Amino acid sequence: MRGLNPGLSFICRTTDWGLHKFDSSSFYLIINLWVRDMECEEGGEDTMEEPLFILPSGEVYRNPTEVKMSQIVLPCHANHCGELSVGQLLKWMDSTACLSAERHAGSPCITASVDDIHFEHTIAVGQVVNIKAKVNRAFTSSMEVGISVSCEDLYSDSQWNVCNAFATFVTRRTEAGKVQLKQVIPQTQGEQMEYSIAAERRRMRLIHAEIITDLLSSSTAQLGECQEYQDAVSAERTRVESVELVLPPHANHQVSTFGGQIMAWMENVATISACRLCNAHPTLRSIDMFHFRGPSHIGDRLVLKAIVNNAFKHSMEVGVCAEAYQGAGALRHINSAFMTFEVLDKGGKPRTLPRIRPEPVDGYRRYKEAIARKKIRLDRKYIISCKQTEVPLSVPWDISNQMYLSYNNVSALKIMAAQGNWMLSSEKNKVSLYTLEENQILCFKVETDVNVPAEQVFHLLSDLRRRQEWDNHYQQCDVIIQADEDDTLYRVATPCVSKGGKGQDFILLASRRKPCDSRDPYVIALRSVTLPTHPATEEYTRGEVLCAGFSILEESSGVTKISYYNQATPGVLPYISNDIAGLSSSFYGTFQSCSKYLEENKDSIAALPPSEV
Numbered sequence: 001m002r003g004l005n006p007g008l009s010f011i012c013r014t015t016d017w018g019l020h021k022f023d024s025s026s027f028y029l030i031i032n033l034w035v036r037d038m039e040c041e042e043g044g045e046d047t048m049e050e051p052l053f054i055l056p057s058g059e060v061y062r063n064p065t066e067v068k069m070s071q072i073v074l075p076c077h078a079n080h081c082g083e084l085s086v087g088q089l090l091k092w093m094d095s096t097a098c099l100s101a102e103r104h105a106g107s108p109c110i111t112a113s114v115d116d117i118h119f120e121h122t123i124a125v126g127q128v129v130n131i132k133a134k135v136n137r138a139f140t141s142s143m144e145v146g147i148s149v150s151c152e153d154l155y156s157d158s159q160w161n162v163c164n165a166f167a168t169f170v171t172r173r174t175e176a177g178k179v180q181l182k183q184v185i186p187q188t189q190g191e192q193m194e195y196s197i198a199a200e201r202r203r204m205r206l207i208h209a210e211i212i213t214d215l216l217s218s219s220t221a222q223l224g225e226c227q228e229y230q231d232a233v234s235a236e237r238t239r240v241e242s243v244e245l246v247l248p249p250h251a252n253h254q255v256s257t258f259g260g261q262i263m264a265w266m267e268n269v270a271t272i273s274a275c276r277l278c279n280a281h282p283t284l285r286s287i288d289m290f291h292f293r294g295p296s297h298i299g300d301r302l303v304l305k306a307i308v309n310n311a312f313k314h315s316m317e318v319g320v321c322a323e324a325y326q327g328a329g330a331l332r333h334i335n336s337a338f339m340t341f342e343v344l345d346k347g348g349k350p351r352t353l354p355r356i357r358p359e360p361v362d363g364y365r366r367y368k369e370a371i372a373r374k375k376i377r378l379d380r381k382y383i384i385s386c387k388q389t390e391v392p393l394s395v396p397w398d399i400s401n402q403m404y405l406s407y408n409n410v411s412a413l414k415i416m417a418a419q420g421n422w423m424l425s426s427e428k429n430k431v432s433l434y435t436l437e438e439n440q441i442l443c444f445k446v447e448t449d450v451n452v453p454a455e456q457v458f459h460l461l462s463d464l465r466r467r468q469e470w471d472n473h474y475q476q477c478d479v480i481i482q483a484d485e486d487d488t489l490y491r492v493a494t495p496c497v498s499k500g501g502k503g504q505d506f507i508l509l510a511s512r513r514k515p516c517d518s519r520d521p522y523v524i525a526l527r528s529v530t531l532p533t534h535p536a537t538e539e540y541t542r543g544e545v546l547c548a549g550f551s552i553l554e555e556s557s558g559v560t561k562i563s564y565y566n567q568a569t570p571g572v573l574p575y576i577s578n579d580i581a582g583l584s585s586s587f588y589g590t591f592q593s594c595s596k597y598l599e600e601n602k603d604s605i606a607a608l609p610p611s612e613v
């Protein structure tokens with residue numbers, strides 16, 4: 001039963017609403033879900049496949065935008081080590097994703113960007129590459145396409161994941177102007193989840209360049225002088241410049257330069273550059289976002305430049321840039337990316353790399369920026385790539401991981417909200433309490449309708465300082481840092497629940513999001529973070545929240561559904577006591593005072609100028 005003692009009674013300490021308890025029906029639910037979870041793992045099911053979804057007509061549902069490509073890796077697709085060249089893989093990924101985008105749009109589409117990609121495995125000649133792409137969400141003229149790549153060994157009948165990527169495609173403008181794409185209607189739970197998180201990924205994508213620039217300028221300023229290493233390789237030695245004439249075979253079906261071909265050329269020069277540092281075969285591990293800044297056409301000369309920006313113990317960062325010109329025309333910036341390489345020994349372990357000696361001025365800048373980007377990448381890996389259950393409760397917050405922490409905060413809440421197997425536990429005065437256990441985490445959802453427009457509910461609930469006005473579990477709430485317009489760090493203190501005991505305090509990151517379109521809810525996500533300026537004190541027990549928050553959706557004019565979510569982690573489950581009545585009455589009481597407060601104050605919120613709502 002994985003740490004669960006059926007004889008124990010349970011008390012769950014949730015962030016906001018004090019101590020809550022469960023009854024035996026909840027306990028039965030927890031056990032059942034746990035057992036189901038274990039059976040899945042032991043059965044060794046293919047985790048890459050979504051379960052079949054049967055339509056009311058009895059037919060098996062298949063996403064209408066889904067496109068699949070399978071390719072046997074031949075020697076002509078491979079490098080001299082017999083591994084599929086990543087450039088070739090990028091071409092196949094781009095084509096598959098473009099066909100999916102065009103299936104949704106019904107018109108020609110171009111690649112605008114491809115988010116960061118991390119390659120888990122190399123693929124050998126003779127193995128099969130299976131690529132699957134589908135449109136997760138359409139915005140105005142752009143859409144996010146999710147791409148999954150797996151490798152299949154036909155002789156051993158085994159499959160494994162190679163990478164996942166998200167690409168943004170844009171429909172070509174017509175003479176009438178920008179095209180408005182039709183919406184994607186998610187059908188399965190997986191599609192619902194991707195649809196919901198796509199909005200958050202888009203937000204991050206569009207601010208990515210600006211945020212990274214700010215981060216680099218603040219963090220490189222803190223770095224001291226470059227370290228001098230004996231036997232370091234001069235960065236100049238790794239510089240590569242190569243030109244390609246864009247010929248008809250390099251064009252896509254719309255007669256502009258095929259995006260996959262540009263990425264493949266970039267990967268080629270980056271590999272040469274990496275090889276010059278280590279004099280060995282480098283393996284590409286990850287690529288930081290490709291952004292296609294402008295088009296290129298047949299007859300263009302594409303100038304590709306690469307250089308090793310910095311080499312660390314086991315990895316190096318190569319900067320690559322693609323520029324185009326026609327005849328005597330000026331250079332146009334087409335694309336830039338950063339690629340991380342490793343050199344593997346015979347046992348597949350990363351080898352120690354030679355260090356780099358940068359050139360003065362620009363070389364130093366690139367060297368320092370590579371250190372800052374490495375930290376950002378590690379933070380990203382730690383926060384985003386970890387499974388939710390592996391992320392420690394409180395992650396240290398700092399300016400360099402702010403973007404990924406707030407992404408993680410919002411997406412974790414959206415993932416919880418998109419779960420389809422919530423079970424109604426109890427209902428009272430139109431407030432419903434649901435429970436769900438996933439991956440050893442017990443989740444709660446409390447839902448009610450209020451006669452207040454969603455925007456006003458959002459305004460009131462997203463300022464945690466105002467919560468004391470309706471929630472007596474919030475004793476004190478102060479803003480510590482206003483990270484940006486939508487992300488705030490608070491310290492919240494709650495009163496003690498037992499006689500003579502201590503109160504609890506929390507350091508919370510609150511991330512608020514307005515809807516991307518009318519089908520989206522307003523979201524207020526909360527999670528614990530740690531801040532060196534706010535350590536735990538003697539006076540309070542430091543409490544932690546893995547994932548909590550509100551989803552606020554206007555169902556009809558002036559009627560809004562408020563859903564409050566919270567998670568209890570395995571760590572607190574053993575302390576949970578067997579009394580759902582306590583849990584329910586606390587949730588009901590708090591929710592009712594919240595609804596009452598909203599309805600009483602809606603006029604004062606409505607009177608606020610639009611900029612403040």
Ligand SMILES: CCCC(=O)SCCNC(=O)CCNC(=O)[C@H](O)C(C)(C)COP(=O)(O)OP(=O)(O)OC[C@H]1O[C@@H](n2cnc3c(N)ncnc32)[C@H](O)[C@@H]1OP(=O)(O)O
Nearest residue numbers: 098110111112113139140141142168258259292293294295
């Ligand atoms: C067979 C594979 C397909 C191919 O080979 S395509 C060839 C390679 N790709 C290219 O040549 C594209 C070159 N880039 C361009 O033409 C332009 O930059 C591009 C993508 C049209 C965007 O131009 P803009 O002037 O920014 O146009 P816009 O402001 O109206 O925006 C249009 C929609 O694009 C989105 N967008 C712009 N930059 C982005 C980015 N970095 N990442 C993700 N999305 C991005 C933007 O949000 C807008 O979306 P929406 O219309 O609001 O839904």
